[in-house]
Amino acid sequence: MASAAALGWGKGWPRCVKDEVVTAIVSDLRLPVRRQIVPLVAGLVLDLERSRGRPFRRDWSWGFACRAISGTRRSSNHSQGCAVDLDAPENPYASAATHAAPHDLRKKIAGRLLRTTMPDDVVAIAERWGFSWGGLYTSKPDPMHFELALTPGEAAQLITDLRDLDGRPPTSEEDDRMTALSARVDAHALVRAWYELHSPKNMSDVAGRAFWVNKIKGLTDPAKIDAAESEFAAAARR
Numbered sequence: 001m002a003s004a005a006a007l008g009w010g011k012g013w014p015r016c017v018k019d020e021v022v023t024a025i026v027s028d029l030r031l032p033v034r035r036q037i038v039p040l041v042a043g044l045v046l047d048l049e050r051s052r053g054r055p056f057r058r059d060w061s062w063g064f065a066c067r068a069i070s071g072t073r074r075s076s077n078h079s080q081g082c083a084v085d086l087d088a089p090e091n092p093y094a095s096a097a098t099h100a101a102p103h104d105l106r107k108k109i110a111g112r113l114l115r116t117t118m119p120d121d122v123v124a125i126a127e128r129w130g131f132s133w134g135g136l137y138t139s140k141p142d143p144m145h146f147e148l149a150l151t152p153g154e155a156a157q158l159i160t161d162l163r164d165l166d167g168r169p170p171t172s173e174e175d176d177r178m179t180a181l182s183a184r185v186d187a188h189a190l191v192r193a194w195y196e197l198h199s200p201k202n203m204s205d206v207a208g209r210a211f212w213v214n215k216i217k218g219l220t221d222p223a224k225i226d227a228a229e230s231e232f233a234a235a236a237r238r
């Protein structure tokens with residue numbers, strides 16, 4: 001897998017640049033990551049949570065860390081803010097033999113036995129948002145780990161593309177709504193708006209509404225929550 005350094009995100013450990021790292025507030029998580037990839041991280045986390053039906057734990061999940069890959073002197077993609085670890089204790093970095101041993105959390109996923117709580121479609125979700133999944137490492141799977149597989153230019157292009165609907169350009173109404181949302185709330189609104197447009201089912205049923213209202217509350221300050229909830233309610237009525 002290409003390192004973040006090779007993809008153009010800077011050298012990383014031991015010369016980490018923290019200036020470009022911000023805290024992405026996604027669901028219950030507080031993940032320090034590269035500023036330019038916040039919408040991709042938000043989409044990854046929300047999609048994984050939705051698919052597996054429960055949130056990740058804040059005290060078990062992290063992002064930027066100025067360090068080498070464990071047991072090596074090579075820069076970890078965490079040191080450029082291009083990787084996140086989710087629910088680490090339940091998705092251990094361990095040998096293939098350890099993963100394959102009988103365990104309550106062991107499951108067959110992507111054709112291999114892994115100790116993990118990621119959903120069955122974890123690989124497809126990771127790819128959709130531009131990440132590769134550490135659970136696919138052969139000698140020492142790392143299912144908590146997701147790292148960006150895109151150059152900065154590709155990441156920017158993907159964020160732009162996500163504003164389209166499965167390849168078709170948004171209608172002018174959709175475009176206006178997304179532009180207004182992203183300008184008024186924050187980068188997360190871009191992701192939320194994308195969901196509104198792609199998953200109308202989740203806007204109309206009670207569980208779906210509660211899910212998204214909780215996301216909004218976790219994301220922004222009171223004034224922005226009010227604005228986002230109004231927009232959300234208006235979208236749900238359509």
Ligand SMILES: [Zn+2]
Binds near residue numbers: 084085145
């Ligand atoms: Zn990691």
